[in-house]
Amino acid sequence: MSEAGSGRITKVVIVGGGTAGWMTAAALSRLVAGGVSVTLVESEEIGTVGVGEATIPSLLDFNRMLGIDEDAFVRATSATFKLGIEFRDWTRLGDAYLHPFGTHGRDVEGVSFHQLWLRQRASGAGDPGSIGDYCLSAVAARRGRFNRPSANPQSVLSTLSYAFHFDAALYAAFLRNLAEQDGVVRVEGRVVAVDKDPDAGSITAVQLADGRSIDGELFIDCSGFRSLLLGDALRVPFTSWQHWLPCDRAWAVPSARQGPLTPYTRATADTAGWRWRIPLQHRVGNGYVYSSAHIDDDAARDALLAGLEGTALGEPRQLRFVAGRRDRLWEKNCIAIGLSGGFLEPLESTSIHLIQSGITRLMTLFPDTGFSTVETAEYNRVMLREYEQVRDFIILHYHATQRSDSPFWEHCRTMALPESLQSKLELWSGKARVFREQGELFTPDSWIAVLLGQGIDPQSFDPLAAVLPAGETARFLAHVRDMIDKTAAAMPTHEQFIAQHCAAPMRQSA
Ligand SMILES: Cc1cc2nc3c(=O)[nH]c(=O)nc-3n(C[C@H](O)[C@H](O)[C@H](O)COP(=O)(O)OP(=O)(O)OC[C@H]3O[C@@H](n4cnc5c(N)ncnc54)[C@H](O)[C@@H]3O)c2cc1C
Structure with a gap:
């Protein structure tokens, strides 16, 4: 009515x-x-x-809602597949980690997998490797491989999650x-x-x-x-929100493709922001997102051009935002x-x-x-909350750094955080607890990947992580790691997959 x-x-x-x-x-x-x-x-x-x-896996739902054939979409937009984002130099110069899509391992009797991994690491009885070793999207990304997930929940391949670059x-x-x-x-x-x-x-x-x-x-x-x-x-x-996210400009330029087609976005931290690298079938998209209070435009442009892997296909274009x-x-x-x-x-x-x-x-x-004003208010409430949740996740990357090599990183490392993020960090710092709020985009797996990737180690872990005897935990982890590794090794390379299913027509690269 x-x-x-x-x-x-x-x-x-x-x-x-x-x-x-x-x-x-x-x-x-x-x-x-x-x-x-x-x-x-x-x-x-x-x-x-x-x-x-660059997109995230939720775009698949949108495509499905519109009845879009995925291969036709990939061909038409010269897209590639994305299994996550590689972050370079964010914690310290020379460091790298991947924020993959998908899940880590498998929970045991209601205990989150990362808790088992933390317990094993703390035990000193054998190195369990990185948390990324237990995520199929991360391992496949590192190996430059891609396949679509399996619909069978028993298959390791069902844990893969992906998005697109287009x-x-x-x-x-x-x-x-x-x-x-x-x-x-x-x-x-x-x-x-x-x-x-x-x-x-x-x-x-x-x-x-x-x-x-x-x-x-x-x-x-x-x-x-x-x-x-x-x-x-x-x-x-x-x-x-510029006091938390000071970057306000970007230079963007496409470049010629060079080397293998990586199934992930790369985000490399730089003196006053970060540079993106997004591989498409016909070219690579690049950009430098920076804070104009910490670097001048010409220096940012030069840093972008100096970091390109292939020849620039045109003049860099500047974008401004808050x-x-x-x-x-x-x-x-x-x-x-x-x-x-x-x-x-x-x-x-x-x-x-x-x-x-x-x-x-x-x-x-x-x-x-x-x-209806009630419905309008509800729309605003959920959308604004989602903006804030995403904001907090992005701020985490900047703040959780040990870098102090430029005024920009000094600012990010020492800035006061929004309360909502501060309380998330406090929960994590104790027993590595991560909770997903209602309607929150990023899953606990995403938070865990970035928190550990950015070097924020919790003091301890869930006491219930002792759900399995120590020896059994070690065997379970080794088994999961092995299954994931074998599954990734059996996938086609990203290039092979695209050539077989959805190669785009030859296009002008710029
Ligand atoms: C540096 C940078 C990098 C980004 N990278 C990513 C990324 O990797 N992944 C991601 O999800 N998002 C990314 N984004 C965001 C993404 O680009 C935008 O969310 C997306 O393109 C949507 O833009 P829009 O359609 O809102 O605006 P626009 O693309 O600016 O479109 C605005 C439209 O309004 C029209 N218009 C404006 N004024 C008038 C007028 N007076 N009369 C008639 N028409 C008018 C314009 O012609 C245009 O058609 C990035 C943004 C920036 C700045």
């Missing part, structure tokens, strides 16, 4: 045709068959942010094609003004530079950092999805996930013209 005076939404307007706009359009295109018009306005003149190439422009084009096939109407034009209802203050139409006006009942702001609707028109304030988010992501009849709502730097490749999260929650709470 609707609230008094409210009815069905019949006109949805999406402003912006970047990754956020076309993901939203593809998801909402299913409404068209039910008589809802979905219009997307974008401006070629303005263009898109054009980066955003070309952001090709991804938007792929989704545009899907959305247009399903009846989404694309309008080329530049929005120059936003009309609002004088009483309610909600948005009624957007005005284009050529004089056209596009009216609607529900407006999705996918206008990128400009935040034309939520920020400019509805004046929802932005809260900056970490943070709008205080509400849904206001009146407008929802901001993508960069218009907030930005967290790409260290854990979470922006596209947050777009997806915004879309699925919008679908769950799809409004009528009454725009």
